[in-house]
Amino acid sequence: MQRPLDIGWLRIFEAVGRLGSLTRAANELGLTQPAVTYQIKRVEDQLGVSLLHRSQGGSRLTDAGEILFEAVKTSVESIDKAARDTRRTTQDHAVRIFTDFGFAAFWLMPRVTDFRRLHPEAEVHIIASQGLDDAMARETDAAMLFGAADNFPDTARLLIPERVVPVCTPGFLERYGPFDDPAKFARAPLLHLEVAGKSRWLTWESWLADHGIDRKPAQGDLGLNTYGFVIQAALAEQGVALGWRGLVDHHLEQGSLVAVGREVARADRGYWVVPGASVSNTTTTLLDWLINET
Incomplete structure (x- = not known):
């Protein structure tokens, strides 16, 4: 800042x-x-x-x-x-983007790397926080935030609609699966993303409730405060994680993680691009490029 x-x-x-x-x-x-x-x-x-x-x-x-x-x-x-x-x-060539840790690591940083190969003069700063920091978001040139459409101003554009699927390693699936019945997830170790206040993301509790299963975090589960840690724990075969498409696609394509349940989509939610009050030419070029990349 x-x-x-x-x-x-x-x-x-x-x-x-x-x-x-x-x-x-x-x-x-x-x-x-x-x-x-x-x-x-x-x-x-x-x-x-x-x-x-x-x-x-x-x-x-x-x-x-x-x-x-x-x-x-x-x-x-x-x-x-x-x-x-x-x-x-x-500093027209400098762009500051505010987002959360998981989105920065799994989606944004690889694409910013590709963008800078095409635009080597561009200077991009990624500022990450697990919580919503309105003051920080206002001080940056753009924010990429997760939430529902009515959480954001009319200038916001949907980048990635929310699509979530349970994921784990092939080895974990072999030991605890198959998960052909949603009730079987309730008996497996689950990995939870813990955030302060009400979660904007789908949680295991709400995912299971949608399938008629009442289950709170239990012994054997693991709670972590950033999504990167959740995915690292899944790769370490500590449990089943909720995988957001767009963030876990690389691991699914590599086979280090596999989808083990029904995908849930919420069309009104996802990651949104929220431009700042004053947008430079470089910011506009980067945001348009990222949206086209999706």
């Missing part, structure tokens, strides 16, 4: 007014509280008025402080936007 442009006391006062605390403003800006207090005092001395009501519970803006804060807040937002736009004009 780009460091904000240094605009001195303006940013300090904006942070204090927005957060209502000298200490919280100092923590956000990476400064000491005395340094923040000193800057606010300097501005008060120049204006000849108090800008803050200070108390143990925080720092509340005075009437004069409110007037100045509204002007400073608008100015800081305009300066930050101008700085982002300026950086984009000077």
Whole structure:
């Protein structure tokens, strides 16, 4: 993420007014509280008025402080936007994409490698997180996120519809299979993708419930917090994983993993391309190329 442009006391006062605390403003800006207090005092001395009501519970803006804060807040937002736009004009060949770890490793990185062979001047940065980070997504040129259509703005384009099939190694299938009846999955070790909050992805619990089977994670199962770990555990014959088509296709083609159950498709869900607020020519070229690749 780009460091904000240094605009001195303006940013300090904006942070204090927005957060209502000298200490919280100092923590956000990476400064000491005395340094923040000193800057606010300097501005008060120049204006000849108090800008803050200070108390143990925080720092509340005075009437004069409110007037100045509204002007400073608008100015800081305009300066930050101008700085982002300026950086984009000077870095038109740089593209920053935000996505999750599994999609980055299994789908995006191999294709970015192919794209850069065709466009060696392009500089692509992949920023991954297992959770949805709205602030991070806004700071990048595009995001590739999993979810339903109504989770995203109208500018989003569907990249890969959700298609999920249980997968395991041939050796694991030989020991625990065949899985010709969905109920047999309930008796096998299962590999779970664990995420904070409500999962956007299909889970074993919901997959089994669709087949009339009520099963929670049980002894012998394994929970992992990134999809790459889930697939590594499946390759290590630790259990059966839910395999998202597009992410596990390479392993299925190689035969290191095999599909062992019915494929489930949810047409309203999948990976979506969400362009940023300002899209450069290189970003547009990359996104169009990736969509055509699917």
